[in-house]
Amino acid sequence: MKKIERKKEQKRTAILTAARETFRTDGYIGAGMDKIAKSAGVTKQTVYRYFPSKEVLFRAALEAQRRETRNPFLDELDRKDTTEALLHFALGFLKTHMSEDHLAGIRLLVSEGPDAPEMTRSYFAVGPEKTEARLAGFLRERFGTRDPEYAVKVLINTLLSMRMGVLVGLTAPPSPEEMHDHAEKTVRIFMRTMS
Amino acid sequence: MKKIERKKEQKRTAILTAARETFRTDGYIGAGMDKIAKSAGVTKQTVYRYFPSKEVLFRAALEAQRRETRNPFLDELDRKDTTEALLHFALGFLKTHMSEDHLAGIRLLVSEGPDAPEMTRSYFAVGPEKTEARLAGFLRERFGTRDPEYAVKVLINTLLSMRMGVLVGLTAPPSPEEMHDHAEKTVRIFMRTMS
DNA sequence: ATAAAATCATACTCAATAGTATGATTAATA
DNA sequence: TATTAATCATACTATTGAGTATGATTTTAT
Numbered sequence: 001m002k003k004i005e006r007k008k009e010q011k012r013t014a015i016l017t018a019a020r021e022t023f024r025t026d027g028y029i030g031a032g033m034d035k036i037a038k039s040a041g042v043t044k045q046t047v048y049r050y051f052p053s054k055e056v057l058f059r060a061a062l063e064a065q066r067r068e069t070r071n072p073f074l075d076e077l078d079r080k081d082t083t084e085a086l087l088h089f090a091l092g093f094l095k096t097h098m099s100e101d102h103l104a105g106i107r108l109l110v111s112e113g114p115d116a117p118e119m120t121r122s123y124f125a126v127g128p129e130k131t132e133a134r135l136a137g138f139l140r141e142r143f144g145t146r147d148p149e150y151a152v153k154v155l156i157n158t159l160l161s162m163r164m165g166v167l168v169g170l171t172a173p174p175s176p177e178e179m180h181d182h183a184e185k186t187v188r189i190f191m192r193t194m195s
Numbered sequence: 196m197k198k199i200e201r202k203k204e205q206k207r208t209a210i211l212t213a214a215r216e217t218f219r220t221d222g223y224i225g226a227g228m229d230k231i232a233k234s235a236g237v238t239k240q241t242v243y244r245y246f247p248s249k250e251v252l253f254r255a256a257l258e259a260q261r262r263e264t265r266n267p268f269l270d271e272l273d274r275k276d277t278t279e280a281l282l283h284f285a286l287g288f289l290k291t292h293m294s295e296d297h298l299a300g301i302r303l304l305v306s307e308g309p310d311a312p313e314m315t316r317s318y319f320a321v322g323p324e325k326t327e328a329r330l331a332g333f334l335r336e337r338f339g340t341r342d343p344e345y346a347v348k349v350l351i352n353t354l355l356s357m358r359m360g361v362l363v364g365l366t367a368p369p370s371p372e373e374m375h376d377h378a379e380k381t382v383r384i385f386m387r388t389m390s
Numbered sequence: 391a392t393a394a395a396a397t398c399a400t401a402c403t404c405a406a407t408a409g410t411a412t413g414a415t416t417a418a419t420a
Numbered sequence: 421t422a423t424t425a426a427t428c429a430t431a432c433t434a435t436t437g438a439g440t441a442t443g444a445t446t447t448t449a450t
Binding site (some may be wrong): 206241244 | 426427428430444
């Protein structure tokens with residue numbers, strides 16, 4: 001009664017992986033259960049043995065991605081040098097938020113989110129909210145900012161100013177150099193306004 | 196040969212209006228041609244006489260909205276008092292961008308935009324790009340900003356910091372008071388950093 | 391080895407929906 | 421008034437895709 005557990009887990013993971021990939025490329029509506037099954041190397045029946053419906057599978061996929069997405073950029077804020085800390089934070093933040101995986105998740109949330117509020121909430125709770133809280137604490141400590149939540153908004157949303165164009169497919173995702181330049185510039189100006 | 200022209204135009208408009216409303220509430224996929232026809236008080240046949248396919252109708256609807264959407268907040272920048280100008284601009288900008296119509300348009304662009312780049316481009320050309328250009332000119336004139344495009348990003352994206360939550364249905368659209376407070380605060384801080 | 395569970399292959403049901411066909415009605419022009 | 425074009429009402433086609441059914445085959449456990 002162990003082999004089967006392992007194998008079951010393995011199959012579940014395979015299905016989930018295929019689902020994530022398919023949802024990402026085709027969207028929720030566009031992704032077909034047949035395609036997901038095929039991509040997982042499994043019968044549709046088997047998919048339905050593990051996940052009772054497309055919606056449940058979708059949420060599981062989103063949840064899996066969320067769980068997998070650590071926010072390593074938060075740890076950068078531990079650096080002693082404030083500018084260095086912010087710089088590395090900004091860069092990591094951008095890198096994460098401009099990845100195809102993340103963008104696809106946002107697209108899904110925007111298009112299907114209003115119909116599935118619990119999913120959206122759970123997603124945001126470990127993402128933006130955590131980041132904003134941590135960053136606000138940082139600003140309060142280092143700068144003694146009176147209204148750190150607002151300063152966070154300014155910083156985060158300026159960093160994300162490149163995102164909408166990419167989201168709608170108007171501009172290509174920024175290159176590492178572009179991200180670096182943007183992060184550097186944003187932090188530099190931000191530091192100036194905070195002093 | 197006049198009456199008929201007028202009537203034809205009338206019918207076209209009715210269909211377009213119904214389409215816009217239906218697309219807005221149901222999304223592109225969710226909106227059915229039957230529903231649109233019914234909502235326009237017209238047969239599906241007639242819809243297809245005017246628009247050869249759902250996709251064409253969709254683009255026509257988007258185009259109609261775009262054409263109809265003036266950006267009145269741009270004119271606010273003509274005011275003599277700089278703070279007043281920015282304040283009224285910010286308020287108008289927020290009001291427009293938080294309207295259900297606008298949000299619905301953004302949702303559509305995000306979910307279907309990557310598959311229809313021309314549509315997206317035409318939409319952005321008269322929206323964001325125009326706004327950003329005008330605002331950049333304003334900042335250069337009034338403040339002598341060296342890099343007005345970047346300052347524009349900071350201002351615009353800070354103003355729009357409320358948008359994502361609304362887009363994904365996580366938070367309710369802000370009330371007029373909330374918009375006013377946010378605009379006021381943003382402009383106040385922006386002015387301070389620019390001086 | 392054998393019973394039991396999982397998976398496979400395939401075909402099916404069922405509902406929704408884009409788009410078409412048709413014959414009847416109504417309105418516009420000449 | 422007679423002709424012609426537009427619209428209506430209704431039904432149909434064809435496709436797609438979620439979810440189900442079934443009997444064969446493989447895998448696991450005892």
